[in-house]
Amino acid sequence: MRIADAKQTYEADEAIWTTQTQKLWFGLFLLVLLVFPFMADSYLLYLGCLVGIAVISTTGLNILTGFTGLISLGQAGFMGVGAYTVAWLSLNTGLPFPVTLLLAGLMAAAVGILVGLPSLRVKKLYLAIATLAASVFLHFIFAEWESVTGGMGGLSLEPAHLFGWSFQSDFMMYFIIVPLAVLMVLAAANVFRTRIGRAFIAIRDRDISAEILGINLLRYKLMSFALSSFYAGIAGGLFAYFYRVVTPESFPLSMSIFYLAAVIVGGMGNLLGGILGAAFMTLVPEALKLLTAALTPFYPDAPVFMSPMLEIIFGALIVGFLIFEPHGLAEIWHRIRRFFHLWPFRN
Amino acid sequence: MSILEISNLSLSFGGVTALQDVSFRVPENTVTTIIGPNGAGKTSLFNCISGFYKPQQGTISYQGQILSGGIKPPKRAALGLARTFQNIALFRGMTVLDNIKLGAHVHMKSGLLSALAYFGPARREEIAVRKDVEQRIIDFLEIDHIRRQPVASLSYGLQKRVELARALAMRPKVLMLDEPVAGMNREEKEDMARFILDIREEWGITVLMVEHDMGMVMDISDHIAVLNFGQVITEGLPEDVQKNPEVIKAYLGNSDIDSLRKKLNPEGEAA
Numbered sequence: 001m002r003i004a005d006a007k008q009t010y011e012a013d014e015a016i017w018t019t020q021t022q023k024l025w026f027g028l029f030l031l032v033l034l035v036f037p038f039m040a041d042s043y044l045l046y047l048g049c050l051v052g053i054a055v056i057s058t059t060g061l062n063i064l065t066g067f068t069g070l071i072s073l074g075q076a077g078f079m080g081v082g083a084y085t086v087a088w089l090s091l092n093t094g095l096p097f098p099v100t101l102l103l104a105g106l107m108a109a110a111v112g113i114l115v116g117l118p119s120l121r122v123k124k125l126y127l128a129i130a131t132l133a134a135s136v137f138l139h140f141i142f143a144e145w146e147s148v149t150g151g152m153g154g155l156s157l158e159p160a161h162l163f164g165w166s167f168q169s170d171f172m173m174y175f176i177i178v179p180l181a182v183l184m185v186l187a188a189a190n191v192f193r194t195r196i197g198r199a200f201i202a203i204r205d206r207d208i209s210a211e212i213l214g215i216n217l218l219r220y221k222l223m224s225f226a227l228s229s230f231y232a233g234i235a236g237g238l239f240a241y242f243y244r245v246v247t248p249e250s251f252p253l254s255m256s257i258f259y260l261a262a263v264i265v266g267g268m269g270n271l272l273g274g275i276l277g278a279a280f281m282t283l284v285p286e287a288l289k290l291l292t293a294a295l296t297p298f299y300p301d302a303p304v305f306m307s308p309m310l311e312i313i314f315g316a317l318i319v320g321f322l323i324f325e326p327h328g329l330a331e332i333w334h335r336i337r338r339f340f341h342l343w344p345f346r347n
Numbered sequence: 348m349s350i351l352e353i354s355n356l357s358l359s360f361g362g363v364t365a366l367q368d369v370s371f372r373v374p375e376n377t378v379t380t381i382i383g384p385n386g387a388g389k390t391s392l393f394n395c396i397s398g399f400y401k402p403q404q405g406t407i408s409y410q411g412q413i414l415s416g417g418i419k420p421p422k423r424a425a426l427g428l429a430r431t432f433q434n435i436a437l438f439r440g441m442t443v444l445d446n447i448k449l450g451a452h453v454h455m456k457s458g459l460l461s462a463l464a465y466f467g468p469a470r471r472e473e474i475a476v477r478k479d480v481e482q483r484i485i486d487f488l489e490i491d492h493i494r495r496q497p498v499a500s501l502s503y504g505l506q507k508r509v510e511l512a513r514a515l516a517m518r519p520k521v522l523m524l525d526e527p528v529a530g531m532n533r534e535e536k537e538d539m540a541r542f543i544l545d546i547r548e549e550w551g552i553t554v555l556m557v558e559h560d561m562g563m564v565m566d567i568s569d570h571i572a573v574l575n576f577g578q579v580i581t582e583g584l585p586e587d588v589q590k591n592p593e594v595i596k597a598y599l600g601n602s603d604i605d606s607l608r609k610k611l612n613p614e615g616e617a618a
Contacts, residue, residue, distance in 0.1 A: 010474050010477045010478055010481070011470070011474055013477075014470075014473060014474065014477060187463040187464070188463075190462060190463055190464065190465035190469070191459070191462045191463055193465070193473065194457055194461075194462040194465065194469050194472075194473055195448075195449075195451075195452050195455045195457055195462070195472075195473075196457065196458075196459055196462040197462065198441075198445055198448060198449050198452070199449070199452060201438065201440070201441060201445075202438055202441075202449055205438035205439060205440055205441065206436055206437075206438055206439075208399075208436065209432070209436040209437070209438065210449075211419075211420045211421055212397060212420055212421075212424060212429075212430060212436070213421075213424060213449055213450060213452050213453070213513070213517065214420075214421040214422075214424035214425050214452055214453035214517070215421060215449075215452055216421050223459060227459065269440075
């Protein structure tokens with residue numbers, strides 16, 4: 001049952017967590033995130049880092065596509081910009097990782113603004129094509145600008161470092177990636193309780209009314225592109241530090257589609273949806289692989305049979321979830337919550 | 348004193364003339380209504396004033412300043428021209444509260460960085476706006492019970508009221524209402540008429556309205572302009588407009604007006 005919901009102040013009513021129960025659950029969740037790396041084996045730790053990076057990038061794309069209504073197929077390209085910025089800076093300067101990551105985000109944001117320029121005139125699927133073109137163009141630069149990007153061979157970089165610490169293992173990287181993911185999702189939540197976030201949603205829902213309310217469409221669309229690509233740039237930078245090698249093939253077009261799918265499966269225009277979608281898209285293929293491994297003792301042919309099936313099962317799962325709940329995983333979660341708001345008095 | 352003055356405005360789309368040499372004025376702190384049959388150009392005129400259409404000829408002067416084509420809709424909103432739409436233009440997925448807060452957008456200053464951090468200036472500003480919206484608007488329009496509901500779930504009458512609330516949050520000097528009571532029942536119409544009068548009297552806002560409901564128009568308007576086929580037939584006090592033969596012709600067609608008037612109002616003729 002929902003309790004402690006009577007507010008005395010507007011501050012309390014505008015908070016992200018409006019009840020004690022929610023705060024308690026979030027505290028518990030943070031505790032689990034903190035304890036996880038000490039309990040997990042190296043495989044789980046690796047997955048944890050991957051999910052963290054995916055959460056940052058998906059949240060970024062969610063801001064652009066889910067909240068502002070601008071479809072983008074450029075996400076992988078923006079991540080690439082971030083990754084190459086980090087790689088180049090760590091090879092050519094001695095800057096510590098917080099600085100290189102910030103610069104990676106800013107660089108990606110600048111590229112994002114350029115790519116976003118047509119968005120005032122071009123909408124929906126046409127914008128998807130325009131961003132697709134930008135992504136192909138970026139890929140071309142990654143492959144051909146050899147003096148900076150190292151061409152097809154790419155760049156290898158040193159582990160992230162700060163104050164003499166070297167973040168070499170997945171265990172150490174976890175403590176960069178996950179806190180950053182938490183912070184960046186919270187920052188996004190902040191944006192959506194201020195005028196900026198409301199303007200984004202207004203543009204998505206009805207741009208002509210947004211204009212009449214004094215919202216400058218181009219300015220806010222570009223701001224959304226910049227913010228979204230900033231998130232992508234940070235995610236790309238973390239990707240570079242995590243794998244310590246960046247090649248043009250690290251950021252294929254299918255990666256953009258991966259993130260778009262994560263936003264849609266999770267729930268467009270819902271930050272929780274971005275998190276759930278990123279986790280779903282990263283973990284389900286792994287879970288299917290584990291399932292194959294578990295089946296092998298009983299059916300020795302399982303790997304032969306399953307490996308081509310994995311993609312199909314994965315696709316079917318996505319379609320299944322979308323038929324079951326078109327508003328994404330976040331809506332399923334909200335439905336569960338609503339059930340407990342009135343429980344046990346009504347169910 | 349006129350707050351808004353339209354002079355010789357002409358607008359056409361290709362060969363179709365929407366407005367032809369339209370001139371009229373909106374006196375300050377009045378309820379001014381534009382009436383006219385369907386297709387007379389009322390909404391086109393609104394769209395010219397709020398900057399969506401660019402008239403080929405003529406000027407719109409607001410507080411003595413000419414609103415040229417270079418002043419785009421967002422700028423006009425910031426200058427104090429707020430409006431509602433004939434077919435409600437709310438953000439359907441957002442809550443009532445968020446819709447109204449969006450009205451205050453131009454009066455807020457937080458940038459992206461302070462929004463990301465939230466605590467500090469952004470929060471102070473958000474709370475101040477929330478307080479203002481609650482105490483000044485939600486209370487006044489009696490919509491406190493629905494503030495958390497998504498707009499899509501509300502009745503038509505309530506949606507119109509939320510749209511008015513959003514326009515008020517813009518702190519307008521001129522409030523343009525496009526058919527504020529269309530499709531409402533009697534009670535809702537009376538509420539809306541009361542709100543419009545209060546807005547003018549208590550808040551000193553000039554109301555410019557397009558409306559078909561003649562009962563309400565004649566009751567609450569201080570000044571009426573009549574539009575037909577893109578031209579202003581007449582403007583003036585409600586009583587004068589009602590008696591104008593041109594207006595009667597526009598509404599009832601071209602027939603023997605005197606006999607028609609006798610039929611409609613035999614006593615008035617006798618007196």
